[in-house]
Amino acid sequence: MSVTDVPRPTVGPRDVLIEARAAGVNPVDHLIVKGFMSADPLTRPLVIGNEVAGVVAQIGAEVTSFAVGNEVFARVDPQVGGAFAEYVAVDQSLVALKPRDLSFEEAASLPLAGLTAWQALTEQTRVGPGARVLIHGGVGGVGSLAVQIARHLRAHVVATTSADSMEIVRKFGADQVIDYRTEQFDEVLTGLDVVFDTVGGPTQDRSFRVLRPGGTLVSIVPIADIDAKKTRWNVDARTFLMRPHGEQLAHLAGLVTAGELQPLLETVFPLAETARALQKVERGGARGKTVLTIPA
Template identity: 70%
Template sequence: MTAVGGEVTRFAVGDEVFSRVDPRVGGAFAEYVAVNQSLVAAKPSALTFEEAASLPLAALTALQALTAEQADVRPGTRVLIHGGAGGAGGVGSAAVQIAKQLGAEVVATASAGSLGLVRELGADQVIDYRVEKFDEVVSDFDVVLDTIGGETQERSFGVLKTGGTLVSIVPIPDAEAKKARWNIEARSFFMHPHGGQLARLAGLVESGQLRPIVETVFPLDDASEALQKVEHGGARGKTVISVRA
């Protein structure tokens, strides 16, 4: 942090911080950005700046999806997480860890090369989605976190318990009709920045209950290449652009 406004009380010049920049403002692909202090938290001391930068979007999405804002996961809740090794830019890998921290029984889908990683993150069962159809081998979930949409989302309704909840980070076509048909809740959402929740995530990092998965770091000059990699998909964890002022 190189400067603070006159009304800032929680941080000082020189503090190491991290944030999810308000998407209505933008500006993260830059050497400097101004952020309201309500969206900022102290960077976990154990992380590099690149590791810390990989957390806010993915981990805030996972936290908001699994806690009271959307699904209210509690000890004993049975949760299915799609894309457990990455899933929409790292949401899945963060969600596996957060769900376990909340006390859930976690089943996740992943590709063959990522099964070991997802088990390391805490999943109780991992399904190779290229070999097995998840809806033919598991069922009776309280919560499904959908990071993929399409056919995967459609098949997910059938593995929920009556009264269960599907939370998706992509739109749910005909959501009201599907809620009525399956007698479940179906919610799609986009995360919102929140400094207090970032501080909670930082605490999980410091206690060893959450670790960022960074696959590739690009310099700012190669931002276009980084975006092409993200668009291509299939990453195990986050792609990070390193900005050095």
């Protein structure tokens, strides 16, 4: 991949043209680069990127919710992409006003991970007051937001992480934090209502053991032999991909303003070093999100 000049996006009647100031980098981005997310050969040049924060530079004729000069953020249409660029055209239904308390870099780290966490806990399963919830990867981009959202929903929150990140996860609101390197979560937990899995592999397999009968495992990683596992453990299990949703993003912005949600930013790269940013995300083990900063 390379940084090059391409035409400015065409602005449709419902589009908001965002002059980007920052873009979030996600595992899906390096999978797209490698061709794993499409059965068809990629059309080149392909401008990738799935979440953006910036300033409205132009609006389409039918746009009523935003004005030129608004500071906004969005999870762009996954069929379109384009966030790793100076300008991004996004349908107004996917856009929300950026929280004033966040920098552009912080705001760009929120849409994909935040909507994933929100939809996992409020749509894929209905977490409410007193629910006992286990969140794997409590310091990751998705997991760190899921801990805070579960706390907002008044659940009893348990999270797994490494020893050097336990205090961060506690500050985010976890009632119990487990060091996955020294303690086996399935040996100390039982009878949970919900497990939100962001890890997959053996961690996902062992998670079935800690659910109560009728509990739910929600994962962003595919679950092998899902029907057999649901029957064996007498639980519900599902995997899902988040969808862009401007109203939900605006709700998350409100949680930020209320002091109930704070994105965790790990590393910021300039746009010219996008390849390095993708390599970092591919290695995994992140504490929070990786973001690109885009010069005005």
